[in-house]
Amino acid sequence: MTYSKLTAVSALSLAVAGFGASAQAEDLTLCWAAWDPANALVELSKEFEEQSGHTMNFEFIPWPNFADRMLNELNSGGNLCDLLIGDSQWIGGGAENGHYVKLNDFFDAEGISMDDFADATVYAYSTWPKGTPNYYALPAMGDANGWFYRKDWFEREDIRAAFQEATGRELGEPQTQKELLEIAQFFQEREIDGQTVYGAAIFTERGSEGITMGVTGALYPWGFKYENTPGSYDMEGAVNSPEAVEALEFYKEFYETATPPGYTNSYMGESLDAFKSGQVAMAMNWFAFFPGLYADPNTGGDKIDFFVNPPQNQAGSTLGGQGISVVAYSDKQDAALEYIKWFAQPDVQQKWWDLGGYSAHKAVLESPDFVDSAPFAGDFLEAMNDVQDFWQEPAYAELLLAMQKRIHDYVVADQGTAKEALDKLIEDWTETFEDEGKL
């Protein structure tokens, strides 16, 4: 055999071997938080398994440990996850530290356009640096912090009359943050059907992100900004603006006057429990839980209704939700990309919404049937128009923990004033950005 023939045969063998490798069935592991939408994704992914021949495994971590566990996994270069539906704030670290595969070339090759997804979700879940066309995730699960309430209580004539007498106005979904507080205070320690009930369940959790996600639900409608000029890290006057101080004082008043006793360290689970047990009239939580709440046999159906986080000086909701990324340390990246390609299809996105996931695909969101497809669908669309997210910097964990501490110290532990808490927060964040070399 001549040298050239030998080379050709070798190349062909390698090509066949390569094709064989790409076509072989893989065991893929998708990591996400353990919550209702994750179960919907398991159901949805069965179709991918049938079509591709790959097997999907899932690693779902409870929310309080999700960030710790997954960030440790990424930081240690672990290949537990081939696909990761990581929190929106991780995108900066994921991109800059090389944890996520950059998806631009893949999107171009497969004809996946980010214009097909809701702008807010692309900005929040996919891009780094923010707003630039550098994509590290496909928007997977749109989400925002919203509210739900006991519609059956709100409709009772005796309660409506009592509210009218107490406040001089009709009881209904609140149109402002202050109305929200007023309604919550009205229900606080009220006797309903022989049981003492309370105003509302809000987020006060200290350990992970709870109180920050809750308080930003008040800060954003008051007009809170992280920086005076985006990208400048100039926080003085923005983070501790008079509006921010007022919003923080409002949240503390809410905590002190309108929440159940012992509600000092509560997040998603506690909010759901408080509502389902008939303890509270209203509760804040992520839209992701709304399908499950609506389906609840005791407090769902015609007993529940939903509303978007009320505005105050402006509309504003805290962003939740995540994008799906391919982990750079995975040795099954081709199969993982296949999953993303499959997931990005409009019909799959429609099934995702039907099963209880929150699609960010415009084909789903802009469909004429969407608003009426669920009692919370319209609220979801409205919320997603005015969402704001926490810092998405690589040092986000440090920034978040500082805010957790300062806000909890003020709101729950009653230490210092709102202005002092925000001033200290600026000091903490300044130190972090100095360490990062950004100031």
Added chain:
Amino acid sequence: MTQAPMTRAAEATPPTVARKIRGLSDRAIAWIFVGPTIFLLLAINIFPLIWTINLSFTNYRANRPNREVDYVGLRNYERILTDSDIWLNMQATAHFLFWTILLQVLIGFTLAYLINKKFKGNDLWTTIIVLPMMLSPAVVGNFWKFLYQPQIGLFNYIVAFFTGRDPSSFEMLGQVNLAPWSIVIVDTWMWTPFVMLICLAGLRSIPDYIYEAAEIDRASKWRQFWTITVPMVMPFLMLAVLFRGIENFKMFDLVVQLTGGGPGSTTELTSINLKREAFEKWRTGYASAYAIILFVTVFGLASIYVKALNKVKER
């Protein structure tokens, strides 16, 4: 003594091992046996310690392996020692340490003293009393969280029963003035049996004839207690204090389960804060300096204490 057993013993003693392993001296063989232990000690204890000291002078972050690492001199130490929040954590730790040790020693010794008396069901009571320390701290933290629940918690109802207060009028885990005591109560409930067992060992090691001699000398029970019981149990008690002191300085799981360091930072002990700095904020250099400061503190205090303990033993 006859010659035969001595001779037999001498014959049974194996010849020097070195003679069997040719070319190796006794010293070399000793090194072969001791070597792996020394290697493990160096690898697991000494090297990480030196490495941590080295990291404590840098701005290294374990989550940014590609970032340039700069030596920052004593900046991390200066930041820690001038950070008022860290001093608050130290105060919270000192409060926790002082009260848990004091209560555990008092209650543990009292229980041991009572259990040491011979009565029916003595063994059963001992078993019941030591049950809490056999549980996992995570489990204990979780179920005390329920006990402290203001609306349904048994603890609040018991307090309400005795004081006439409304059970939901106070929040053990949520109020700044009560939360530090809530963790002291749980730790005392869990670890008093440990102190009791050590004290019990001390009490049972006192020979009866000493008390009999005291009785003959017509010493009162009170005098016997202070001149015999307490001094002879003291080394055991001090050992228990050392163990509990070191353990509680490192306390993490129980408090995280109960309060998560809250409300605010009221129960954020140094170990919880250190974990946040090291593995949530990923300020590895800073956290290393923090760990070294804590290590020196514990090591220094423990050394002084052990010297005192030895003096008590010598008496």
